[in-house]
Amino acid sequence: MTHGTLQPPFFIALATMASWAFFFLFGHMRDLVRKRLPKAARKGYAPIRQDYEDFYTRRMFYRIHDCWNRPICSAPDAWVDVMERTPVDGQKPLKLTGATRRCLNLGSYNYLGFAAADEYCTPRVLATMRELGWSMCSSRIDAGTTPVHLELESLVAEFVGKQAALTFGMGFATNSIVIPAIVGRGCLILSDALNHASIVAGARGSGAKVKVFAHNDADHLEAVLRASIAEGQLRTRRPWRKVLVVVEGIYSMEGEIVDLAAIVAVAKKYKAYLYLDEAHSIGALGTGGRGVCEACGVDPADIDVMMGTFTKSFGSCGGYIAADRGVIDYLRRVAPGHHYATSMAPPAAQQIVSALRLIRGEDGSDRGARKIAALHANSNWFRRRLVEIGCNVLGDWNSPVMPVMLFQPGKIAAASRLCWERGVALVVVGFPATPLMTARARVCISAAHTREDLEHALQVLDEVSELALLKYHPRKALHLNGAEHLVKG
């Protein structure tokens, strides 16, 4: 982590706890009244939403639910048309007013700017759609494999530097389907503390024992790994069948880049398999966009399973698994996503193929390389300026994801609404997606942003940070001049 911290200043921590205490207090007081009201419960049926499960939604989320799910009616490009909704009114759903507002988009995962129509990709997508339609209405093993899928898989394998690849129609499901296919009972999963929900779902679905190691901490990983191998399985004390270490390339809620070289060294030393989720880093890191291996100088051969998604950098949908041919052949036989799910829409597959070709310069221009360079320049410039205005920014240089810490729950709504009023679409994240104490706003930078766009965004964020008291680190600027020269390739 370069400068930000998840640790709130003392008084902010107190204030955050006090806010939550108030919410719980008032929530429960309102619930006392609510419990006395006649309910339309069905006799003999337990309520479908349990009171305690629903408490947060009922008493907190509905007060500020205008900050999320804002519908848009344009491509999620550098600027986006956001549809206006009626103000919050109790727990009623928000209604569209019909008006729209053009906002600068700091929310979408449009790292390389492939979200909107593209002069190279879109004609190819349309041609594929006219030839193959938009759905094969069949799974990959039945009649859902088209030449585009095969081309995509060989291109992806080549791009990430593996022997073979397999694609699925959804990034989340790629993790939740593939992890149970490679580990099961008697295996151990060592998962980073901040891994994405899809990895958690996959690990839970696998039936393997899951242990968590401290976020991005290779030393702790080693300690847990040593102890686990020495102890063996719980109760039976048999040796583990295999150990899978699961890390992400860029952690999407922290903007941090994995300490890959150190983790690879530990995994190799203890013969653990390494599963790398490059959902946010593929296309975004490394001078060639080949992801975190390229950025950290790690040989892809040292990673056993490379996973990534096409949603972010390639402006499409779905995910891939790249590995040795034997593993991929095995997954073709075993992974339920290959057997039962409708295959990826051919136009979506074509979008990825075209974007990959463009990144590799196969269109005969350097547009792809310029996009990656622009993404890095934009990200580092914006990150430096955010730190200079005094915000608590998490993450590493070159990472296009930069969370700005808010801490207090009240500031979630404040930051989001103030930015919205000023025409900036900002993503805010609070409990349950983050721990209670560390609510944050998240900026995603795109290659499609111009310097003027970013200047404008920064001006707005400066003003909002002033109003919402987000400048937790006012003196950081002194240490920072020229720090981005230290950034690796």
Next chain:
Amino acid sequence: MGEVVELARARWAAACAGTRDVISGGAALAPGRRGAVLLQAAEDVYEIFKPGGRLHPTYFLEHEGHLVVEAVFLAVIAYLTLHPRAPHRSRKQEMPLSEQEIDDLCEEWQPEPLHKPLPNSQALPEPPVISSAAGAWVVANGRRVLNMVSLNFLGVAGDPVVMEECAATVVKYGVGSCGPRGFYGTIDVHLELEARLAEFMGTEESIIYAYDLATIPSVLPAFANAKDLIVCDEGVSYPIQNGCHLSRAKVRYFKHNDVADLERVLLEVAAQDRRVRKPLNRRFIVVEGIYAQYGDLAPLAAIHALKCKYRYRLVVDESLALGVLGAHGRGACEHSGLAPGQVEIVAASMGNALASVGGFCAGEREIVDHQRLSGLGYCYSASLPPLLATAALGTLRTLQGAQAPKLLAALQRNARLLRDLLANIPGVSVWGGDADEASPIVHLQLAAAEGDAQAAEAVLQAAVDAALADSGVLLVVNRLSPLDRVRVKPSIRLAVTAAHSEADVRTAAAAVADALARVVPATPCPVSKQPS
């Protein structure tokens, strides 16, 4: 007091004398007299122990008897303190591993390979490469063939009007949505699709997921947790099994499509709940409208009656029935005469009759709204590409339009015809009975009662290959993932659509009969281990 003791002594002496008589003389004492003597003895013992008696605890302790008790206690304490015994140690203290030992253990440990080696017999045949839209006829491996595989039941994939709308969507919105629904990934076409789906299904609201295989596995864990109960048909497809597993709820299975067995399970649960006085928990019955692995219909009317009787919520996966069954194409629930509100949760894939990609769930607002924060696949995944929402909207429009009755009727006619034709092929059997004639999915199994599943699969694959090579009919052997808990006999799966003509259906059936006749051994013996 003295007289009492004196009396007791006298009686005791008499009793002893009596006993002596019994021991020595045997029958010297008459039976009546012997009983009186024993009674006398009991009375004497009582005299000693009764309140005030010499050995009554109170009297005993008050007259230095306590010294005896204290002496016993002291002896026990001394024994416990001085008794030699092994010191109690925890396992950790017993054998702390040295760093060197841990190093050795780590050195010694050999993991299994990342994937199990696959025997050749388990490798999948290369799937056909399709290079045209998924119509009744497709170009597979470069050759135009009759398609009996795609689940494009209404035959609307590639519809020219929808094509133009999708193209316009791509130009306007790009391909991907670049974000989850919560973070600027909600696009106006998503909202419109959700509204239209709800309207079509006759429910308050609906929610769309970007992937069919993530729909049910998100829906079930949103509502069920470790305290809750899911009762499932044992033949449910993998996504439902996965959803049950992820929810951590207690899962009980009933025999496939057996209503009596379902009732048995429900009764057992009710009895057990009564016994342990279990507080009211959420209970679900989960079934599929048309079962993917069987091609048959769930007896939904009967299941619904049981669900009401035992107060369960009913979850129906309509993936294969939506747009196929019912007067409006609303699915198996409508086919079974259930009104929209009667089934609490309906989920379906949009990859089949709707000719799009993804899935959706429809229900009351409370149910749908809860998933928007609790549905994992909804919250943590990028939303559906807008062009696919446009495509699904196009199909919904067709389903609500003037063409719909004709399409549904054609589909039903084709489904019946195919089932009838296939039922007459010797050596194979069609899964399902008369109730399933409306299902457009037909599973064709080898009639041989038992046999090696792998060998049977190889025979069927040979038949499928022959049908493609000789008759130009694309078929597929139903293949299960090894992670699937359902184990069905291998089958050839045929799917018929509204776009097939009667001649197409007859061609397909003839091709199957022809291929099977050549591949399956002529005698109705069990499948041989070495298929031809």
